[in-house]
Amino acid sequence: MARAPNNKEIAALLGAIADALEIKAEDAFRARAFRSGARRVETAPVDVATTVLEGKLDSLPGIGTRMGNVIADYVKTGASPQLEEARAGIPAGVFELLMIQGVGTKTASRLFNELEIVDVDGLEAAAKSGRLRQLPGMGPKKVQRFQEEIARLHERRGTFRLGDALPEMARLLGGLEGATGVTAISPAGPVRRGAATVRGIDIVLAATDANAVAHALGTLAATTETTAELVRGETAGGIPVTLHLATPEDFAVTLLRQSGSAAHLARLESIASEQGIDFGAAGPLRRGAAAVRVATEAELYEVLGLQFVAAELREDRGEVEAARAGRLPRLVELGDLRGDLHAHTRWSDGAHTIAEMAAAARRLGHDYLVISDHSQSLTVAQGLTPERLREQRLEVEAVDAEFADLRLFQGTETDILTRGGLDFEDAELAELDWVTASVHTAFQQSREAMTARMLTAIRNPWADSIGHPTGRLLNAREGYELDTDAVFAAAAETGTAMEINAMPDRLDLSDELARRAVEMGVDIVINTDAHAAEQLGLLPYGVVTARRAGITHEQVVNTRDVEALREWRRARMAKAGL
């Protein structure tokens, strides 16, 4: 590991050891110690790697000498002999079973020990054959749920989150741009379009020498194939990489072709053919025998009689028609955002202090930052009681006074309770500058119950916005069942904003739901939900999602400056009768 693992990664290690120990079921208390250690590390108010290396274990309750050594080994070498030891004797596929929602270590252990199931495929077969029902406690609903979950697992096999692919893309671009003979380089494919999950990384290069490019890629990733037109490889994290080579003359058209999507390109092709232009599979566009040369993608769209279509829009969701009619809007850009309305601190489950978060927001050039820690019902995140909320206000005000050019506001990310109530009294909410309301519990409620719960929250006059409205975790958990149209209709009526949560493991609202929301007249907020200072820098993921939804800066509440933001809120409250 090039850099020291962060708390989340260390927590994942301790959790993985706990998994292995629980599956072995030899010493439940030892397993529990690792489990609680993982939890403590995840919510530790300090950088655990540093703390352990400095020998300051005393400041980490639940982490003793032995677990300290586990962490130290991992931090120093990037590997964990203790994890290997704990896993010894259990097939790797058994741990894959834990990725299925509803399968914990107890079930995985029984599947392995009693049914000799060693991987997801084995579980699928046992579910299908009915053999699974032999296990006591394994009723029809569980079997059906497992089958649904396995189907989802198959779907996302080979897909990677944008949050994992984009940093790799940036690293590759940096390493390739100086390679011999490379005169132009650009991101392409679904990563360029900002898709929430992708199957690979595509890059287009104007380059003369495929072998030189392959050599350069070899220093950055494992190269697997080289031809005159492309070089393939795979990153250390297993993400397939394709480098598409073009001549300098054909760079723009190759970039367009390799940026996709297939559906968007098919629409362009048919427009081109109306004009007697052959799109072709490679090389320049042709009109009859003559090559149609274009220097940029913008020129290419112009030749076709279209406005330039931003890469994020190229999904054939009406953008071609809009481009033809000259109706494409100017999409929201990162530079339009003036602040972040959703961030956590050590007061609940964040890693940094209010002052550290404020300093990071200032470095990003934000005009304002809302401190929005969890509310008391979320005990696992050390949510704030009304008393602690009042105490926190003093600290927010004190830190705010230290920053001349950043306004610090106190908000909350209040839980939406199971019946839709918020986790603070009206009088307490009235003291806050911004209220985000989010669902964190009882995800399994029926569609009707969840929709009613959400509508109640939206109609609460104190709720300014709904955080991560569907609760999805990319490649990990489906969102809860929800009638999103009913939710958006209510939000449009009350003026409650819907969040595009920029956390790369959420991107919630999705691009498609965000598009639907603005069509229905809902205002959008783009927030990071940062739990650490560096995560305040994740706003671009939210912006790209908003752009895919065709959203403009007017539709995003936090493109407003402090005064206009206050005005937006006053207007919303007035409408709510406050």
Added chain:
DNA sequence: GCCGTTTTCGGCCCGACTGTTTTCAGTCG
């Protein structure tokens, strides 16, 4: 494995929810 001692062992233990039960086991945030 951690902790706190009645100081080197013995106790440790989230709560809501679901599905399968008929009083509870397992999962999960």
